Amino acid sequence: MKNFTITGAEKSPFLTWFTEGLKDKFSTEGYEYYEEPVDDIRLVFNVIDQEKPRPFRRKAQATFVVSILEKEEEPENAFEFAYPYLIRSLANHLIFVINNGEKTELYFVTPEQGFYKMTYQSEEEMPFFQKVYERLEPVASSQLVINNDFIEDLPKDLWNGNEITEKMRISGKKLDEMNLLPAPVPLEKYLTPRDMRQLKKLYGIGGLSYGNLSSRHDDKSFWMSASGINKADMRMIGRDILFIKGFNPEKTTMEISVPPNISPKRASVDAIEHWMIYKEHPSVGAIVHIHAWMDGVQATEINYPCGTIQLAETVADLVRKADDPSRAIIGLKNHGLTITGHNLNDIFDRIEGRVVSQVPML
Template sequence: MGSFIVTGEKNPFLSWFTAGLKDVFSSAGYRYAQKLEEAVGIVFHCINKERPRPFRRKAQATFVVSILEREDEPEHVFKSAYPYLIKSLANHLIYIVRTSEKTDVYFVTPEQGFYKIPYNPGQEAFFFRRVFKRLEPIASSQLVINNHFSEDLHETLANGNEITRKISLSGKKLDKMNLLPAPFPLEEYLTFRDMRRLKKLYGIGGLSFGNLSSRQDEKRFWMSASGINKANMKVIGQDILCIKGYNPEKNAMEISIPPHVTPRRASVDAIEHWMIYKEHPNVGAIVHIHAWIDDVEATEVNYPCGTLQLAEAVAHLVRNADDPSRAIVGLKNHGLTITGRDLDDIFERIDGRVKTQVPML
């Protein structure tokens, strides 16, 4: 089991709440760190409504769950909560709305995951078990967000090819679908420095709208980079990356780039795409969107984006599809991963079927 720690400013209610978190996680075998360690897996970070200061990670693979309490009912809970997730640079937000009549605990994710657990006095054990069930996938997950770049992309591919040009055209199609998940202009909430940290720590470039990839050969595939304008992908090594593998020892995606290029990071979903391409030779392209299609089979657990566990869960659903090369699978509270013979095949199959609102379960 991993380790966890509680930090930040705590009022009496948050002291009670975090003590409950400590007990339920410790009972499940997680180790409470007496002091912050670089290897700590998850941080429960209490923040102040007026000064939501971020927790400064010492390790990129540390998950941060910000916790905020307010004592009045906002008109729009999600809209009032989401900026605190961004301002505190967290992977997850626990937003507690406590009034004289009731206490509701909301869970908010960067992809607009949003659901609540009500607290009923006298049912503490049951309540914290439900909270643990929501948070345990975060605590047990392994992020795959490291990149290892090699300047070994052959000169014949340094300026792209027909496959990368098709990715660029498909990015324009994705842009027209208007699936950008972030409901706020992030630059209005974050300083330039914090915006830069957000892109680095989330590895999703300030919440860009999905990603797409296409196979180059049996070992490599091209994929849109993290945090770019999908409607304007041009530069190989920056907008479009050549993914050549996954290094489990370094827990990093291996990426080929042309010489003298300052690369952008790979999408956090690169590990998921790699697993699917590796197992299914007939898969020629993959598209991931933060949207939904009715009657799709979805992962059972809400694993965080960019984790080995989410990639394995998606790969399992693709494997069990009637035709893995043309599968549409759901990622619980997150979106869709769609495989196809090529990118045109994918966009033709989903045309007119996509719903922008992902159901939250």
């Protein structure tokens, strides 16, 4: 259901005008407005206060929250200032408004470090709200696949891994040695333990990560690094390295085989993307995702959230269109790279010396 609400802190005159404009635009586009949020509300615009940025407490994982923060003076670094408020308010997106009377600028910030700027011109009111809608709606309506079904049916001869997982351990160390930055701020610094649990539950974030890697097992399954682990020390099957057996479209969950009597880690949110690529391209033997960049890569157009079907479909489509899908390098706009290869060594050999840690803001 396409519905939405507006909630949060007291609004300034500008934010009153801005949120009314959002209300009119989304209503015109077929979203039903609710004065009070219902349990299954799809989209929430949550105005937050700089001193006490209160999160909107979701009742459903599918609820997409856009926090809105206004400031009169422009900080020295808008991104570094705004990003912690995205995290503190447990939002999927942040609109950071700088409104000093002379000009109004909007910055759109995502958990994946997406960062976009838009300037408001008073004589262009309708195009302005159209641009805001076109920026937000595709990501707000995207569908997350971050839940896991853990099934204790991993064959006994795989409980300690195999040659494939041993190669993944070695590649995990290579990934760690690239010294990529996982995120611009340490989440634990800004969130209480309760909010960290909420963040993990809602977004599938299990810790800071600079990437992930996977390797094909057979035509139906693959091994993948778990979420939020130390890639340089991947040891335990079912905890550090997971056996992804499939995707359940009815429950929108990844199905994971684990050994008995183990507390498994969650799969990386990118598991749905890897699954789509392996399913379509038998020649792909391994996939690496890194929060870094390379010159000359083709990138996605929309900054869909990680772990959504829409991002996975977009990346899979670009892999399909590549000259050689089995050795493709795809850019995820303002976020990082997904790289396919015949095996993990093939991928690391091809990217050695070509990767830059700073992802450009496109």
